[in-house]
Amino acid sequence: KQEVTQIPAALSVPEGENLVLNCSFTDSAIYNLQWFRQDPGKGLTSLLLIQSSQREQTSGRLNASLDKSSGRSTLYIAASQPGDSATYLCAVPLVSGGYQKVTFGIGTKLQVIP
């Protein structure tokens, strides 16, 4: 069974700082990993998807890396802004019994202080 852990659970930083969010998973037989953002009371917004054959993926100020062998992924946010305040979740799909099931971490709640 896949287990996904996100550290830290919460993070508060001043505006402008660069920061790193961590995600670890127990079963490295994955074929991709997805990072999401969730605002309070809203659905999840997809930020980045990294295929298992990729080492990293970039979108604007966001950079996600993947190290399958060690079971880790990081989400790097450059020059943080108050609008980045949200909960960030990572998700890892695993194929079991011919079907894909996705396991989510609990998330890291980020607060960027103006």
Next chain:
Amino acid sequence: DGGITQSPKYLFRKEGQNVTLSCEQNLNHDAMYWYRQDPGQGLRLIYYSQIVNDFQKGDIAEGYSVSREKKESFPLTVTSAQKNPTAFYLCASSPGQGTVRNEQFFGPGTRLTVL
């Protein structure tokens, strides 16, 4: 606009009632999913469907039922057998297994409260 819609946004249920949550997508995705989110817990999978007329139980299927009669629609019924249904329910879809980029997209969610 392509996307996933969920309705209603808020739903109140009395004890002993069945209620149905709607999920519709116009992304032409084969796979659809229902998750439940509770405070302090990660998303938990209720049911998923990889293709029309086929669905599988997730980790917490007891007290829930689904149907997948159309590709665009994956309604979730919360039955009276679900003892603690108050939660935030999220529907998602993805292109499907076997696609190169099987990225999940989510709807805005339905908040269900038992009175």
